[in-house]
Amino acid sequence: MSRGLFPTVNVCWIAALLIVHLDKASGARSHTCSEVKTAFQLRQIGPLKWVPEAPATDVNLLVCKHAGPSCCTRKMEESYKLAAVRDTVQNIRSYSFELKFLLVSHAAAFQDTYQSLFTFSQSHLISLFESTYTSLTSKVAPHVMSLFSSLSNFIQNTSNISVDAAVYRFYDHLFLLVHNHIIRPGIAEDSDLSECLRATRQDVNPFGQHAQTTVEELASAMQAARALTRAFSMGENLMNATEVAPLTSECARALLRMQYCPHCQGLTLIRPCPEFCLNVMRGCLANVADLDLPWRHYVAILEDLTHTIVGEHSLELALLGVRGHVHEAIQHAQLHEARIRATVDKVCGLSLAETQTTYPTTVKMISTVTLTPEPTTNSSEANVMKQMGRLSDLRREFIKYIVRYKAFFAAVPEMLCEGEVGRDEPTCWSGNDVVESYKGRVVGNGFLAQRHNPEVRVRGPDAMLAEVKNRLEHFNQEIQQHMPEIGHRNSWDLGSGEDSSGECDDEDGCQGSGEGTTKSYQSRSVMDLVLPTDLTEDVVLPSDPAEDIFLPTRPAEDEATDLAEDVVLATDLVEDVVLPTDLARDNTLPTDLAGNVVLPTDLAKDVVLLTDLANTLPTD
Ligand SMILES: *[C@@H]1O[C@H](CO)[C@@H](O)[C@H](O)[C@H]1NC(C)=O
Ligand SMILES: *[C@@H]1O[C@H](CO)[C@@H](O)[C@H](O)[C@H]1NC(C)=O
Ligand SMILES: *[C@@H]1O[C@H](CO)[C@@H](O)[C@H](O)[C@H]1NC(C)=O
Numbered sequence: 245m246s247r248g249l250f251p252t253v254n255v256c257w258i259a260a261l262l263i264v265h266l267d268k269a270s271g272a273r274s275h276t277c278s279e280v281k282t283a284f285q286l287r288q289i290g291p292l293k294w295v296p297e298a299p300a301t302d303v304n305l306l307v308c309k310h311a312g313p314s315c316c317t318r319k320m321e322e323s324y325k326l327a328a329v330r331d332t333v334q335n336i337r338s339y340s341f342e343l344k345f346l347l348v349s350h351a352a353a354f355q356d357t358y359q360s361l362f363t364f365s366q367s368h369l370i371s372l373f374e375s376t377y378t379s380l381t382s383k384v385a386p387h388v389m390s391l392f393s394s395l396s397n398f399i400q401n402t403s404n405i406s407v408d409a410a411v412y413r414f415y416d417h418l419f420l421l422v423h424n425h426i427i428r429p430g431i432a433e434d435s436d437l438s439e440c441l442r443a444t445r446q447d448v449n450p451f452g453q454h455a456q457t458t459v460e461e462l463a464s465a466m467q468a469a470r471a472l473t474r475a476f477s478m479g480e481n482l483m484n485a486t487e488v489a490p491l492t493s494e495c496a497r498a499l500l501r502m503q504y505c506p507h508c509q510g511l512t513l514i515r516p517c518p519e520f521c522l523n524v525m526r527g528c529l530a531n532v533a534d535l536d537l538p539w540r541h542y543v544a545i546l547e548d549l550t551h552t553i554v555g556e557h558s559l560e561l562a563l564l565g566v567r568g569h570v571h572e573a574i575q576h577a578q579l580h581e582a583r584i585r586a587t588v589d590k591v592c593g594l595s596l597a598e599t600q601t602t603y604p605t606t607v608k609m610i611s612t613v614t615l616t617p618e619p620t621t622n623s624s625e626a627n628v629m630k631q632m633g634r635l636s637d638l639r640r641e642f643i644k645y646i647v648r649y650k651a652f653f654a655a656v657p658e659m660l661c662e663g664e665v666g667r668d669e670p671t672c673w674s675g676n677d678v679v680e681s682y683k684g685r686v687v688g689n690g691f692l693a694q695r696h697n698p699e700v701r702v703r704g705p706d707a708m709l710a711e712v713k714n715r716l717e718h719f720n721q722e723i724q725q726h727m728p729e730i731g732h733r734n735s736w737d738l739g740s741g742e743d744s745s746g747e748c749d750d751e752d753g754c755q756g757s758g759e760g761t762t763k764s765y766q767s768r769s770v771m772d773l774v775l776p777t778d779l780t781e782d783v784v785l786p787s788d789p790a791e792d793i794f795l796p797t798r799p800a801e802d803e804a805t806d807l808a809e810d811v812v813l814a815t816d817l818v819e820d821v822v823l824p825t826d827l828a829r830d831n832t833l834p835t836d837l838a839g840n841v842v843l844p845t846d847l848a849k850d851v852v853l854l855t856d857l858a859n860t861l862p863t864d
C-alpha cells in the first residue's frame with residue numbers, strides 16, 4: 245500500500261505547496277504534524293495540545309489505520325468523528341431549513357389571504373342588506389359573521405362543520421328574517437314560529453336553488469383550501485422529523501474516514517473523490533432519500549390543490565359571489581311569497597296567527613324596491629376586482645419555488661457533496677488512498693440500494709423516518725381518495741427529470757454502477773435543484789432565467805464567500821508562515837486567521853466551519 249501511495253502523495257503535496265508558495269513546509273509532512281495542527285485548529289476539532297508535534301504510531305486507532313506513522317491519536321480520531329457528524333448535521337439542517345421556511349411562510353401567507361378575502365366577502369354581503377334590505381341588517385349581521393367564521397374555521401381545520409352545514413344554517417336563519425320582515429312584515433315575534441321556520445326551511449324551500457348553488461360554488465375550492473392547510477401542516481411536520489433524524493454510528497465512521505483520515509497522513513488538502521462522497525452521503529441519508537417518491541407525489545398534490553383553489557379564481561369568485569346568491573335567494577322568496585305563506589301556514593300551523601296580523605302595504609312596497617339595481621357602494625365592481633388575483637399571485641410564487649424542491653430528498657446527498665469534493669483535481673481521496681479516480685461501485689439513492697454500498701453499512705430503516713414516510717404516503721392517499729382528480733401524475737412526471745428519471749422510479753434500480761452515475765449525479769443536481777456548486781458560487785438555474793434566482797444556501801454562505809475572496813488575496817501576498825503556536829492563541833476571528841492561513845482549496849470550508857461554530861470552541 246505505501247509503495248503505491250507515496251509517489252502519488254508527493255505529487256499532490258508538491259502541487260499544493262507550489263500553489264501556496266510554501267517552500268518552507270516541504271519537509272513538514274514527514275517530520276512534523278504542524279499542518280495537521282493548523283487544520284485541527286481551523287476546523288474547531290478540539291484542543292491543539294492533542295495533536296502530536298511529530299508523527300508517531302497509535303496502535304489504538306480504530307478507523308484511520310494506515311501503514312506508517314500517523315499524526316492522529318485515538319482521542320483525535322474521536323473528536324474528528326464528532327466534528328464530521330456535527331458539520332454534516334448542520335449542513336443538512338441548513339438545507340432543510342430553506343424548504344421548511346418556504347412551506348411555513350407560504351402556509352401563513354395563504355391563511356392571511358383567505359382571511360382578508362373572508363373579511364371582504366363578509367362586508368360585501370352585509371352591504372347588500374345595508375343598501376337593499378335595510379330592515380334586516382342588524383338581525384342578519386351576526387348570522388353573516390357566523391357564516392364566514394365557520395367557513396374560515398373549515399379551511400383552517402379548526403372545526404368540523406362542513407361547508408353545506410354552515411351555508412344551510414345561514415339560510416335557515418335568513419328564512420326567518422325574510423319571513424318576518426319581508427313576507428309578513430310586522431308579524432309578532434314568536435319563538436315557536438321562529439323555531440318552526442328555521443327547521444322547515446328546506447321543506448318550504450323559499451329560496452329555490454339558490455342555497456344549493458351557493459354551496460356548490462363554494463364546495464370544491466373550500467375543500468381544496470382545507471386540504472392545502474393540512475398539506476402545509478404535513479410538510480412542516482415532515483421537515484421537523486427529518487431535521488432531527490440522527491446519523492448512525494456507521495455513518496459517523498464513514499464521514500470520519502472520508503473527511504479526516506487523510507489528515508492523519510498529513511494530507512490536509514486532499515478532497516474526497518466525488519463518487520466516494522456520494523456513496524458515503526447516500527448511505528448516511530438512505531432513509532431520508534427514501535422519502536423521494538412520496539415527496540414528489542406530495543409536491544404534485546400541492547400544485548393541484550393550489551390550482552383548484554385559484555384556477556379561474558375559484559375561491560375568490562365563490563366567496564365574493566355569496567352576496568349575489570343571497571340577493572337572488574331573497575328575490576326568489578319575494579316572487580314566491582304567496583306560496584311560501586301558504587306552506588308556512590300549513591307546516592307551522594299559522595293560519596290563526598296570520599289572520600290577526602295586518603301588515604301595511606307600504607312596507608310591502610319597500611320590498612319591491614329590491615328588484616331595482618342595487619346602489620354602488622364600497623362593494624363596487626372596482627373594489628371587488630381588487631380582491632381578485634391575490635391568491636393566484638401567491639400560488640405562482642409558491643409553485644415557482646416548490647417545484648425546485650421536487651427532488652430535494654434525493655438530492656440532499658449530492659448537495660452535501662457539492663461542498664465536500666474537489667472538482668477537476670488530478671487526485672482525490674478514496675477512503676484509503678490518494679487515487680486518480682474512485683474505483684468503487686456507486687450506489688443509487690434510497691434504502692434498498694444501500695445493500696451494495698461499499699462505504700457505509702446501512703442497517704434497518706430508521707423507525708422515525710419510516711413512520712413519517714408512512715404518514716406522508718397515507719396523507720397522499722387520503723387526499724386522492726377524497727379528491728380523485730388531485731395529484732395524479734404518471735411515473736414519468738414524478739421522476740427526477742427528463743433525462744435521468746425513468747430508471748430511478750423504483751427504489752433500487754437507479755444507477756447500478758460506476759460510469760452512468762457520475763453523469764446522472766451532475767445532470768440531476770442541475771436538473772431539479774439549484775445547487776450551490778461551490779462557495780464562490782456560480783448559480784445555475786435549471787429552468788427559469790436569472791430573474792428568479794432562488795438558492796438553497798447555508799446561512800453563513802454570503803459571509804463565507806466574502807471571506808474566501810479575502811483569503812485568496814491574502815495568501816497571495818503572505819510570505820511568512822505563522823507558527824501553530826501563534827494560531828493557538830489567536831482563535832477569534834476568521835479574518836484574523838485568514839491573513840495567516842495557507843491552504844487555498846481548503847479555506848472556504850474552514851471559514852464556514854469557523855463562522856458557524858464560533859460558539860462551540862472547545863476549551864481546555
Ligand atoms: C371533529 O369531530 C370529531 C368526531 O367526529 C371530534 O372528535 C373532534 O373533536 C372534532 N373536532 C373539532 C375541532 O371540532
Ligand atoms: C384536521 O382535523 C381533523 C379533525 O378535526 C383531525 O383529525 C386532523 O388531524 C386535522 N388535520 C390537520 C392536518 O390538522
Ligand atoms: C414543527 O416544529 C416547530 C418547532 O419545533 C413547532 O412549533 C411546530 O408546531 C412543528 N410543526 C409540526 C406540524 O409538527
Ligand SMILES: *[C@@H]1O[C@H](CO)[C@@H](O)[C@H](O)[C@H]1NC(C)=O
Pocket residue numbers: 367371621622
Ligand atoms: C366605504 O368606504 C368609505 C371610505 O372609502 C368608508 O368610510 C366606509 O366606512 C365604507 N363603507 C363600508 C360599508 O364599508
